[in-house]
Amino acid sequence: xxxxxxxxxxxxxxxxxPYRMRIAKVTDEAPGVRTFRLEFIDEEEGRxxxxxxxxxxxxxxxxxxxxxxxxxxxxxxxxxxxxxxxQAGRVTSALADRDEGDIIGFRGPYGNTFPIEQWEGQKLxxxxxxxALPPMRCVIWNCLDLRDKYGDVTIIYGARxxxxxxxxxxxxEWGTRSDVxxxxxxxxxxxxxxxxxxxxxxxxxxEQVAPAAKDTIAIVCGPPIMIKLTMPVLAKLGFxxxxxxxxxxxRMKCGVGxxxxxxxxxxxxxxxGPVFTLAQLNQLPPEY
Amino acid sequence: xxxxxxxxxxxxxxxxxxxxxxxxAGSDAERARALFVRNGEQTQQLIWDDRCRQNLxxxxxxxxxxxxxxxxxxxxxxxxRTLLQYAVENQLADEAVLxxxxxxxxxxxxxxxxxxxxxxxxxxxxLTPEQQQELAKMEALPLEExxxxxxxxxxxxxxxxxxxxxxxxCYCDRCIVEVNQPQWIPVASDxxxxxxxxxxxxxxxxxxCVDCGSCADxxxxxxxxxxxxxxxxxxVLTHFGAEPGYSTRKDYALAAYKPDDKEEFIR
Amino acid sequence: MSETRILQKASLDGLFAKLTxxxxxxxxxxxxxxxxxxxxxxxxxxxxxxxxAQKIAADYIQTIRPPKGALFPRYEQMLRxxxxxxxxxxxxxxxxxxxxxxxxxxxxDAASFATxxxxxxxxxxxxxxxxxxxxxxxxxxxxxxxxxYCFCTSVGGGPGDTRGSDILLTPxxxxxxxxxxxxxxxKAVVALAPELFTPANGQAAPAxxxxxxxxxxxKLSAKLPALFxxxxxxxxxxxxxxGCGACAYVCPTCSCFDIQDERQRYSGVRLRCWDSxxxxxxxxxxxxxxxxxxxxxxxxxxxxxxxxxQPERLGVLGCVGCGRCSRSCPTDMNLAQHVQSLAEMPx
Numbered sequence: 001x002x003x004x005x006x007x008x009x010x011x012x013x014x015x016x017x018p019y020r021m022r023i024a025k026v027t028d029e030a031p032g033v034r035t036f037r038l039e040f041i042d043e044e045e046g047r048x049x050x051x052x053x054x055x056x057x058x059x060x061x062x063x064x065x066x067x068x069x070x071x072x073x074x075x076x077x078x079x080x081x082x083x084x085x086x087q088a089g090r091v092t093s094a095l096a097d098r099d100e101g102d103i104i105g106f107r108g109p110y111g112n113t114f115p116i117e118q119w120e121g122q123k124l125x126x127x128x129x130x131x132a133l134p135p136m137r138c139v140i141w142n143c144l145d146l147r148d149k150y151g152d153v154t155i156i157y158g159a160r161x162x163x164x165x166x167x168x169x170x171x172x173e174w175g176t177r178s179d180v181x182x183x184x185x186x187x188x189x190x191x192x193x194x195x196x197x198x199x200x201x202x203x204x205x206x207e208q209v210a211p212a213a214k215d216t217i218a219i220v221c222g223p224p225i226m227i228k229l230t231m232p233v234l235a236k237l238g239f240x241x242x243x244x245x246x247x248x249x250x251r252m253k254c255g256v257g258x259x260x261x262x263x264x265x266x267x268x269x270x271x272x273g274p275v276f277t278l279a280q281l282n283q284l285p286p287e288y
Numbered sequence: 289x290x291x292x293x294x295x296x297x298x299x300x301x302x303x304x305x306x307x308x309x310x311x312x313a314g315s316d317a318e319r320a321r322a323l324f325v326r327n328g329e330q331t332q333q334l335i336w337d338d339r340c341r342q343n344l345x346x347x348x349x350x351x352x353x354x355x356x357x358x359x360x361x362x363x364x365x366x367x368x369r370t371l372l373q374y375a376v377e378n379q380l381a382d383e384a385v386l387x388x389x390x391x392x393x394x395x396x397x398x399x400x401x402x403x404x405x406x407x408x409x410x411x412x413x414x415l416t417p418e419q420q421q422e423l424a425k426m427e428a429l430p431l432e433e434x435x436x437x438x439x440x441x442x443x444x445x446x447x448x449x450x451x452x453x454x455x456x457x458c459y460c461d462r463c464i465v466e467v468n469q470p471q472w473i474p475v476a477s478d479x480x481x482x483x484x485x486x487x488x489x490x491x492x493x494x495x496x497c498v499d500c501g502s503c504a505d506x507x508x509x510x511x512x513x514x515x516x517x518x519x520x521x522x523x524v525l526t527h528f529g530a531e532p533g534y535s536t537r538k539d540y541a542l543a544a545y546k547p548d549d550k551e552e553f554i555r
Numbered sequence: 556m557s558e559t560r561i562l563q564k565a566s567l568d569g570l571f572a573k574l575t576x577x578x579x580x581x582x583x584x585x586x587x588x589x590x591x592x593x594x595x596x597x598x599x600x601x602x603x604x605x606x607x608a609q610k611i612a613a614d615y616i617q618t619i620r621p622p623k624g625a626l627f628p629r630y631e632q633m634l635r636x637x638x639x640x641x642x643x644x645x646x647x648x649x650x651x652x653x654x655x656x657x658x659x660x661x662x663x664d665a666a667s668f669a670t671x672x673x674x675x676x677x678x679x680x681x682x683x684x685x686x687x688x689x690x691x692x693x694x695x696x697x698x699x700x701x702x703x704y705c706f707c708t709s710v711g712g713g714p715g716d717t718r719g720s721d722i723l724l725t726p727x728x729x730x731x732x733x734x735x736x737x738x739x740x741x742k743a744v745v746a747l748a749p750e751l752f753t754p755a756n757g758q759a760a761p762a763x764x765x766x767x768x769x770x771x772x773x774k775l776s777a778k779l780p781a782l783f784x785x786x787x788x789x790x791x792x793x794x795x796x797x798g799c800g801a802c803a804y805v806c807p808t809c810s811c812f813d814i815q816d817e818r819q820r821y822s823g824v825r826l827r828c829w830d831s832x833x834x835x836x837x838x839x840x841x842x843x844x845x846x847x848x849x850x851x852x853x854x855x856x857x858x859x860x861x862x863x864x865q866p867e868r869l870g871v872l873g874c875v876g877c878g879r880c881s882r883s884c885p886t887d888m889n890l891a892q893h894v895q896s897l898a899e900m901p902x
Contacts, residue, residue: 014682016633016814016827017647062636062643062825063818089841090468103643224844250846251838253814256679259830260811261837263856264846265783266864271678285783288846314887316703321887322795342886346797352790352851446629446829450799450885466836475815476630476828506885508619508801510599 015256018060018105019045024080026100029166030159033131034096035072035084038106050109051075053116053139054247054275057108058255059083064094068252070274071109072134074141081106084134084166110255111274114139114245116146119217123151127230129202129222130159133166135247135274136221140174147179154181154211158202161190183209203229206237213238219245231278241279248273248281248288264288289336292362295388295395296331299360305386306357309347311340322347324356336362336390343500345370345456348385360386365411366500368404369533370456373496375401376538379459401536408534415518422515423522438516439479442486444509447477451513452489454506457496464488486516494520495541498533557717560745560752562724562734567608573748574656579692581605582625583658586612602657611659613726616702617877621807622657622664626671626687629804630828633683633814637822648824652686656744658694663707663877665695665719667807673869674810683827692740695720701764704878706891710772712876714763725761733758769891770898772862772872778902779863786851788900792893793854795886800831802880802890808861808873811837832856858894 025037040046051071060066067089073082087096098104116139124143128136143150155174159165165184175182184197185205198205202222218239220230227246234244250262250269257271265285267273276284296308312323312333320339324347325331345367347353361367368387374380387398389407398404415423426434449465452458465473465485473488474481497517504514524530530541538544545554562570571581587599600615602622636645668688675684698705698714707713717723721741724732734752736745745752782788803809813830817823830837833853839845847853861873874890881889 014647015679016682016825018634018645020643020645060816060825062634062645063638063816063823065816066814090471092841093469101641103641105645249840251840253812257677258674258681258810258812259814259827260674260832260860261830263860263864265859266867287852315881315889315892319887324794347795350797350850352794352849446800446804448800448804448831449834450797450801453797453799454885471815471817474817475813476817476826478630502885506797506799506801508805508883508885510619 015107016254018058018066018107019049021081021104021106023098023100023102023104026098029084029168030164032087032096033084033164033166034087035082035134035167036095036098036104037073037080037082038104039080041103046079049081051081052109052113053142054114054135055109055111056135056255056270056274057081057083057106057110058252059085059091059095060105060107061091061094061098062103062105065091066105066107066253067091067095068249068255070135070138070247072137074138074145076142076145084131084137086131107255110270112272114142114219114275116142119143120149121151121215123211123216124153125211125216125218126153126155126157127202127206127218127220127222128155128157129226130164131166132221132223132226133157136219137167137170139219144174144177144180151215152181153179154183154209156183156185156202156205156209158185158187158198158200158205159190160187162186162192162195164190201229202226203233206230206233210237213240213243217243217245221247241282242277244278245275246278246281247275250288289334291393291395292336292388292390293331293334295397296325296334296360297328299386300325300328300331304358305360307353308334308360308362308388309344309353310334310362310388311336311342311344314339324353326356334362340364341501341505342454343367343370343456343498343502345374346454346502348374348380349456349459358384358386360388363387363389363398364500365389365408366498366533367456368398368408369498370500372401372404372408372536373457373498373533375536376532376540377496405535413531413534419518423518426515426519439483441511441516442482443479444511445477445482445486446509447475447481447485448508450506450508451503454502455493456500456502457493457498458489464492486511486513490516490520493517495524495528495530495543496532497521558736559755560734560736561727561755561758562732562752564608564613564730564732566748566751567611570744570748570751571605571607574744575606577747578654580653580655581658582622582655583608583611584613584615584618585610586615605658613659613696614699616698616700616705617661617879617882619805619879619883621667621805621877621879622660623667623671623807623810625655625657625691626668626684627675627810627812630826631683632824632826634825635822636825638818639821647682650683650686652690654690654692655687656692656694659696660693660720661698661877662695662714662716662718662720662723663705663712663875664807665693665723666712666716667875667877668693668719670808670865670869670871670873670875671810673865673871677869692721692744693719694741694744695723697723697725697761698764698766699726699762701766702878704881704889704891705764705766705876706769706878707876708766708768709770709891709895710872710874710876714766715761725763727758727761733761769895772866772874775894775898776863776866776872778898778900779859781902782897782900783855783859788897789855790849790851792896793851793888796833796850796854796888797886798833798835798850798853799885800829800833801883801885802857802888803831803833804829805879805883806874807877807879808875832860858890858897862894 020041021038027035058066069083253259262269308325311320314321389396501514528541585603600612675681723735865873
């Protein structure tokens, strides 16, 4: 497995020193889930910054620590980056306490990327569950912003309840686009009387929609249980392990393969991932 | 040794226990290591001598050891005291462990807390003359010198937590150093972090520590943790008359409230 | 490239004086002295800053603490910041990289720096490690004796191995060393006091410690991936492990670290500090999920990382056979014995 070079990490800069970012916009997506739009305080740094879909960063609250999230905005949108996180521990609680105008830190971009150039001409099938839509949102927008390069785009997204769906505005936007087939669902019991989408677990909806596997790339992100039940459905539909992409996450600190924390066997999620094909995942020891 | 090996064989054969946790020869002449004997053949490796210092009760917390089934535990006096302190703290059910005390070439089976209590009542109690001398020396030092001594000792600490891992009474699922909301004790082994960790641990052990010395044995920097905990234990003994691990009476000096406490403020 | 000279032991003070005059800090193994209430420390030798050769314990077998502290300290502040209202000012703390001569490191320790370097410079630089490495010169000391815990010869090293040393000294007799000048840094030291390094005239080969190899590291590395799923092996080997960080912290090649913020109300620092894969918390997610919840899995990680992943990904072994882990382990885990046992398992 080759390590993909990480764009945007310049040679001379001390990689442990974060970029100072101002929170330009706060969006509450779902209970406990927020999105920050971040702008570089140093405009020159912002101009020089670039990244590719799939990469992540270390976002910090000075004085509390750092936390690892994907960059949830598309690299085609300049001038800002976005992250979406759920309040879970010390750092994310401190982040959740920040307001518009506050300063946080960002280190990145780290990790490998979705090889969207290789996908050109193919159909794209995005499958996501719950809080796992953020890592996909980046690559969804990246591909939609280059819409001509891809065939049919299908998005299947579900959450436990209607309230737990993230990026509700964007779901609405994707739903009205004629060049996107969007299927949203909530778990049985998670619907409200007004809910117009489907009801059922994501793997079930996938079976119902039954997209063809030929010339299609499937990108799957979700909680472990959803992944576990989705993969067999994709296999039944005829997807090979090389056609299926997913992301892994692991506890991280440095983000660049030095602190020794995020390895799954000999593979470092921060360097060799977070993007993996199912074929690559199948080679990994069950240590994640 | 023979008697111990024979006893282990008998216990395993009869199915009375599934594992005998004892000691065997270690990497060099001065060391012993823990042995988890599960069949008759392995019993030949059991030893019993001055090398057998590690408090094996610490393994009763380890899930992989618990999964082996009901244990017999080769127990020094300090280990027996640990079991009684576990009883006081509701950590161990009666008869869950078969303690084996070894003395004068004989093995005594102590199947429950009452038996351990009775056995310990017949053992010599208190500090050795060397330990007493050392404590006296410590007490005689002026405070600044005492502070200087402990600062120098604790400066060597690297926060490896070997002391905590080796101590059977450090059994918290989430140790105070592992709490990060808030981070009560700094993670790094800077002087303040070292002081806070070691003092907090000594305070958490005061009135509970059974003076097994495993913490000091475990410490790769050879910090005198045994002395630190012994000083605290002496304070508890002097001021509260409490010596942990000799009875299952719930009489924990630092956390028990009594209406007839001699201190007014707490009544 | 390498030249051999003779260095008299009596010349060391003179050499140190020249080094100090040239602005170098000298760190060497020094026998520790007991304090008012200790008994056992007189046996210990540890690396300390020295200015003369008087206190150097030249015949030591090994220290407890590894020399990695000179390049990768126990804790190291990286950023300092001030917080006030909406404003945050953050400033990089530049690492202190004083030119240092590490004198008297045994070959295992000298070789350990190659592993540290491989980790800290993997695909990206490290602003704290690299300056220190660049400013460090190693004057190694071959081993005339070892103990039951040494196993350098099983991991590609040896009592007279030159890897990692800029100058390697080997005792010829009670009065003098054979000095192999191995690198440009070594030459720069000689240039400070050339009169102290006299020609070597075909001296007889010195007697080095005999450390019989116990296993072949490359064969072990090849075998380990197949042993990964055999949980019963790792469980049995690690039953007595209590999950502390002693082995990682005394190990010269262990480099895993944590990043922590420490703050007061309006100011604080971000630092990195040593961490250990043996701790249960090391891989714990905020969700509560832990990829390595059992000690046996963490033991496996230690062995696999050092003997399989690092060789495969970085081209260096993660172990130099110094034996510190086994000497310090509270439960006598003896890594060499375990690893030898793995090496001897049927494929």
